[in-house]
Structure formats: structure tokens, C-alpha cells
Amino acid sequence: MELLKLTAKEAADKLHSKEVSCAELTKASLEQIKAKNESINAYITVCEEEALQQAEQIDAKIAAGEAMEPLAGVPYAIKDNICTKGVRTTCASKMLGNFVPPYNAYAAERLSKDGVMLGKLNMDEFAMGSSNETSYFGAVHNPYDLDRVPGGSSGGSAAAVAAGMAYYTLGSDTGGSIRLPASFCGVTGLKPTYGTVSRFGLVAFASSLDQIGPLAKSAEDVAYIMNRITGHDKMDSTSLDIAYPDYTKALQGDVKDMKIALVREYFAGADAAVDASVKAAVKQLTDMGAQCDEISMPITDYALPAYYIISSSEASSNLARYDGVKYGFRAEKFEDLTDMYFKTRDEGFGDEVKRRIMLGTYALSSGYYDAYYKKAQQVRTMIKQGFDKVFETYDMIASPVYPTTAFGIGEKTDDPVKMYAGDLCTVSVNIAGLPGMSLPCGFDEKGLPIGLQLIGKPFGEETLLRAAHAFQCATDYHKGGAQA
């Protein structure tokens, strides 16, 4: 299916030049979903009828010659923790299995203008996980190898793009949840600077870390999607009121004189294939004119525990509202109100979510606050200072996204700490609120994709996009094509 191999931008060009209709793009995507979802499990909800209707309207607008945004009419899908008005938003949890929001998330609203939404994507329950195995709706399978995980928590978002089940998707990233699945599934993903995409309507996991971002087949696509989802939103106090750039302008230009730092700590424990591919990618960039130094950021070693304390603490509070009163699941048998709370939360949440709530509650409880929560917030300051210092000299940091390629389903589920340990390259970026990008930079001996992470200064998305686009113009890794 050639149509499915197109990037979002290529599909848009064909659509707007009337080479192909929106209905054709939509039908092709829906058919691919029908063919693949059973094995990949990327979608929790497919909005077939609505998508076809939207496609029809867009084709009418195109026929009438109406002006539209560049990606208008290109079918997309949204992670199931981003609220969609009238379409159930489950967070891949039994707890919200039947929740239908009466409002759109800011980002969902922006895309819905002249958009075709194919459906809602599978994920780790409440975005807590690195493998997409904690979903109440079952694990997502990696399109490159169905016995392997797609990475989490936006596993559905990455797998859908990789398998041609959507031209682009939205994910959310709290500690690597866009970048890791992008890396495992061989697609391009961006976690924007904290505050550039409104969190309104993103079901909160860890409020100070969560950020919505795009996953697509290329950096170019990502730039176009960024134009559609960034902006100041009055409904989110952490949304920044700044002048947002046209991200596609960053695609011009080159990497000449760009200064890249290789942070030694991010390579600790990396597989040989990952290490080699990432370093080769950096070499590619230096061959194109960038400069590169190897440096050390010792504070990196403390990022993981700080991340798990901060994110779990905030989560324990954010997820307290699921009590069986206002929406979602309520246990059927209970003795009284208190018992209803206990039973509802026991039955409604999965094990990993409960573990995090427990950890967060513990870290905030009286007697432990200073040793854990406050300490983690102090480490946040130190991590920020560490990055500030690096960015005085460098334009960006390059690193692996994950120490290995996609691991097997069930391989790490028994040991939470082992699972957490893998996130060491990605979590610092969220703690410091920085933009971080994941782009394919090679394959291991099993043919599994390897991701390159680029970390920028606050609002440094354009630098990342320029470097990523230049890299993709010179290489083919992003054309991997697990799908058709």
C-alpha cells in the first residue's frame, strides 16, 4: 500500500493537489487498522464512522477551494489520555473504561479543525510504564517484532505510525513516553519544552513533567504538527504566553557550527549496537559541519530516583480523584463510603499504577516528605543547573534514547526497579522541562530500530528540528517501514 508509506506532509501535498482524496487516505488508514490492530493492538477506540464523515467534509472543502492548514485532512490518531469530546477517553484503565469527556483537550481541539481523527491509541495505564504492557486493554505489540514491546507509555502512538495505521499521532511524555516508543518503533517523536503545548485535557500523570507531543515518520512532519498544537492556552496556567515560531522554517538551514555535547553518563549501560549507532549518527552530524565534545554530567545519576519520586508523588494526588463518585468505575459490592473507595480503587487500578500511588503517597507522607519529595525537588534544581551550564557552551546534547532496542514482552514485568532503570536517558529532560527528540538512527543485528535522542535548551525545538531534518535528508533510517 503505497499510500500508507507516505509521510504526513507527502500525503497532505497529494491531498491538496487533488491527487488523492481525503476519503481515500482515510479508508486506507482504516483498512490498515482493520488488518493490523488485532496483532498490534495500537487502538483502543476506532472512530470509523466519524472519520469517514470528517473526510467527506474535507473533500468538499478541498473541492470548493477553501484555504486550509498544511496538514488538514491527513488522518491522525490521539493517545487515549488526551480528552476528546464525545469520544471515550480511557487512559487504558478500567477506572476510566467508560469515561466520555464533554470537552476536547486543547491539542485535540486544534487538530480537530479540518481534521480526520481515526481513533484513540493504546498506552500504559495512566501513562505509567516503559513498555506499554500495563494497559487494561492489553499490551501493544511492536510492529517490527510482535513478540516485543513497542516502548511506553505512548506505545500505541508509535506503533500506529510505524505500522501505517495513522499518518501521525499525539502522545504524551512524562519521563520519556514519546521518545522511548518512537525509538523502539523507528519513528520520529518530540517532547516539546514544558509549557509550549497546553496540558488542558491531558489526563494528568505528573503535572510538572507531562507534555503532549507529536510522533510521525519524519522531522518535517513533526515540525508541521508542532505548528498545529503549540500556542498559549488560557485554560492552562503552565502554558507559556510567548511568540511561537513557525517550526517549519527551522527545516531550512544546516548543522554547520552547531555544537553538540555527548554526555558520558547517558551511554552507561548502552548496548554495543546502540552505542555504535548513536555515535555514528553524531559522526554523521559532525561530517555535515557540526562540532562535538564528550562531557560529563554527574548529576545525571540522580535523575532516575528524583524522577520516580516527583512523578509518583504528583500522580498519587492526581489519581486520587478516581474514587467512584463522579465518573468511571465504581466497585459493585461495598459496605459503606470508605469501603467503596477502597474497593473501587483496588479493582479499578492495575498493579503498576497502584505501586506508583503507594510510592508517591509514601514520599509525601508526614515524616518522609523532606527525605524524598523535597529532596527530589532540590535535585531538580541541580539538574536544571547542570543543563544550564552545558547549554552555555553547547546547542544540544546527543544521546541514546534507551540503552537497548525493544525488549521482549514480559521480560521486565517482574521487576519494577529493573524496568525503571531503563529510563535513565530520558527522564532528566522532563525534570528540566527541556525539549527532547527521538529519531531513528540505525538498526541492531535483529533489525530492531535504534533511536538517537537530541536534547535542546528551553524553546530549542527549532535547533533540534533543523538537526533532525538535516540528518534525515542525509540518511534513510526513518524510512524503516515495518508496516506494509
Added chain:
Amino acid sequence: MSEYEAVIGIEMHAELSTKTKIYCGCKNEFGGEINTHCCPVCTGMPGTLPVLNEKVVEYAVKAGCALNCSIANLSKQDRKNYFYPDLPKAYQISQFDIPLCADGYVDIPLESGTKRIGITRIHIEEDAGKLLHDASDTDSLVDFNRCGVPLIEIVSEPDLRSSEEARVYLETLRSILQYIDVSDCKMQEGSIRCDVNVSIRPKGQKEFGVRSEMKNVNSFRGAIRGIEYEIARQTALLEAGGQVVQETRRWDDAKGESVSMRSKEEAQDYRYFPEPDLMPIRIEKETVEKIRQELPELPHVKRARYVSELGLPEYDAGILTEYRPTAEFFEAAVAAGASAKGASNWIMGDISRILKEKDILIDDVPFSPQQLAEMVQLIESGAISNSAGKKVLETLFESPKAPKQIVEELGLAQISDEGALQKMVQDVLEQNPQSIEDYKAGKDRAIKFMMGQVMKLSKGKANPQTVNALLKEELDKR
């Protein structure tokens, strides 16, 4: 038997009279059908976020300035985590360690003189919803209209020593909050609620005793009765050789007693932490200064001025200044030409009586202060009698129009014309020769009787002073 002294501290929660709720644009309005002043934000739906109402900050700073607090240059909001069905997010956004205002005081007028009560802090927070327990036999129902209504919590130092001091403190606070227009303080609508901490100690002892906390007292009267009940309960306990337990108690106003809320669960552990969805609040010194300067004259300052400048008695000044609209009505009447004493007497007397009968506030008086002034002037110039004034006032309440017109329409004008009165006096004298005898014999009552006769003849319109003079003059001639 040793004598005990009470130590009382009060946390007063006052709803702010903003147009909208604290974190969303829903109406902040009492009443309204169940669950109709609600949106996804104030009902805690997934993915929704709070955005702070700027007026809430302004009002809290205003209260802080009026209560002599220092205002935090940089403040933040925190989450207080606990589960209850009236709290949809399962946390209340409040302020923990850096309240907007701290270290203030308020002077309260006691019979023994003025006493300074310390204000520990004032912070902003959101109100919870309302539980309806009586609507169903099996269920409690939840109405979220009140969820997210902005509150300030004013925490006093444990400086109060009796229920009377607590009463004056609460009334002083209420009066100040109304004056600065940040809260309407309507108790019956639940816009003020109190938590009261009470302990007792032997007189002369420095250390505090063990305290109990009474939660959610929703009337001043309840607070006062609750304090009295607690003092009595604790005194009886100690005198019987027992000990006071530190605990939370619930005041049951209907039964007139407090009941222990011995928690079925573990001790409260609210797990406060900085609210990540909200950014810090910075308040520049200049902003605080501006708010301070724009504060209206506060009740205690007004009261002192009424005494020193207008020559009113302390008591009158206190009553007139307690409620700002009363003071404003009074001042407007004086400005329109009424004497201070005259306006004050009418407001504190007949007007206040009629308001009570009609169960309305002075805000809803149908006539203007200028009309009151005109009426007072009519009396003071002798154009109408005091009793005619009462009739004018009653008419003003029914159909407010110019008092002069009322006087005319009702024929209330006093007869001061000596010619007309002379005639009446002579008629009375002629018809009552016995009274003249009595008068000559030195009986004082006689002249009062003849006064009455003249008044009767004039249908009450005769100017009593003139009649009195004329009567004496005529009697002396005979």
C-alpha cells in the same frame, strides 16, 4: 477549686464576593439549582486545570492590609490531600507554608478597653461542595455548586480569653470584611464558617492546656455557645480529676453540644505539596501600598471620628459603624443637612425597628438618606412634631416621596401660628374654670391637663412649646 481561664483561637473561613469561582469562570453565587454552577474544572474532571482568579488575590491582600498583616512578596499554592465526596479532586487547593498574608492584628473594643488580637495568617483556598444527607434514605447526594468558591481563612493567635471576646472578635472581623467589600459575610448563606480551638488553664498558669478543635461552626451564635459549652465541659473534666484529650469535635447547634469526631481512620496526614498546576504569586510592594491606600475608612477609625468630630456617644458610634451601609446612610443624611444626633437617633430607633419588623437590611431601605435629612430638618425647625415625624417615616417606607409633600398630604404641619393657638387656649380656659383654680392653687397637673385639651382641639398639630408659653401667659393674666 481553682479558677480557670480559657484560651481560644479561631480560624474563620469567609467566602469572597468575587463574580466567579477561584479557579474557573463559573458563577460564584449562592442559590441556583443543584449542579448548575459547574464546569469540568470545578468538578475535577480528568485533564482539567485551575487558573487563579486575580480578584481573589486582590481581595485577600486587601483583607491582609485591613488586618495589619505583612504581605508575602512571593507566595504559592499547595494541595491538601484527603478523600471526601464533597471534594471532587480529592485535594483542596490551599496554601501551606507561604500564605499571602501573615503576622497581623486587629484591635477589638471590649468594655474594659481595646484589646489587640494577633492574626497569624490569612490564606486563600477553594470551598468544597455540599452534601445533602436528607434527600434519600440510602444515599447522600452531592451538589458541586459551591465547589471552587473562593475563601480566605483568617487564623487568629490564641489570644482570646472568653466567649465574649470571641464574639467581639468575630463581629469586628465581619464588620471589617464587609467594609473593605471582600465578603458579604452572610452567615445564613454559609459565607462565614469557623473552626474554634478551645483550651483552659488555671488562672496564672503560663502554659496552654490541651485543646479541642470544633470544626465547621456555621454561625457566630453557634461559635459562642460552642465555646461556652467547651469551657464548661473541660472545666468539669478537670475538676473531676480527668484530662482533656486533644481531638476534633463537631458542634451540634440543634442539640447545643459538641460531639467527639474520634476518627474512624488514622490521624490526618494531608500530604501538602506545592500545586504543580499553578505558578507562584508575586506581589510587588507598590501593589500592596496602592491597595493599602485605597482601603476605605475602617469601622474602628470611623467610630472614633463619630465620637470626636460629631459628638456622638461611644455606644451610638459603635452601632452606627458596625455595618458599613448603616454608616454610609448615616453619613449621607448628615451631609444632606441632618444633625448628627437627629440622624443617629432616627436610624438607631425607629428605622432600625421597622427594618427588623420587615426583616430587611438598611441596604434595602426604599427612601434616600437625603429624604431622612429633610425629615429631621422639618422636626428640628419645628415645622412638624416628633410624633408627626414617625408618621412621615412610616409613609417613607411605604411610598418614598419628599417628606414635605407627605407632611402636606397628611396635614401634619405643626400649628405655630400664635393667633390660631391663642384662640384655642382661650376656648380651653373658658371651658375649664376649675383647672384655672387648681393652677392658681399650685397644682402642676392642671397646666398639663389644659395642654392636653389644646392639643386635642388642634388634632395634635399644635406646637407644644408655643402652647405652653401661651397658656402660662394667659393664666398669669387672670
Added chain:
Amino acid sequence: MKITEKEVDYVARLARLHVQESQMQRLTQDMGNIIAFADKLGELDTEQVEPAAHSIVVENVLRADEVQPSYAREDIIANAPHKQAGCFSVPKIVE
């Protein structure tokens, strides 16, 4: 820091999570491992370091006190597992 079953039970109660007896040992062990992992933070001297609640700080994000339309009651209670008379409904609370 070592965590005991008693502490796990206390935390679970705070979080309104029911821990079945059969899961207690496993959960305590998991919690212990995770906390041991977090204890690495204790190595750092942070005495002079200000805690940061946000990565990117903007001050005074405020909105004007202007009324916005509320939602229809049906939309507010539409998702409630139990509702009655336009209200969310919970098992009777005895105060």
C-alpha cells in the same frame, strides 16, 4: 530506608487502596526495592539548594474575574456511576 508491612498498610490506607493479604508481602518487597532505589538521593548534599516545583517558572498567571458559561447539568453528571435527582450519589454518610 526499610519499609515494614505496617507502614505499607498505613500508606495504603492514606491512598485508599485495599491491599489483599496475599499481596502484602510482595508489595512490601517491591516498595522496599523502589525506596532503596530512591534512597540514592540521600547521597547528595542539598542543604544549600532551593527545591523547584516547576521546571519553567512564570509568575502571576491569573485570569480576569469574568463569568464564563457553566456546563449543562446533564453533561456534568453524565459520567457518574450513580446519580439521583441531578446529583452525584454516594452511599449514605453517617456524620
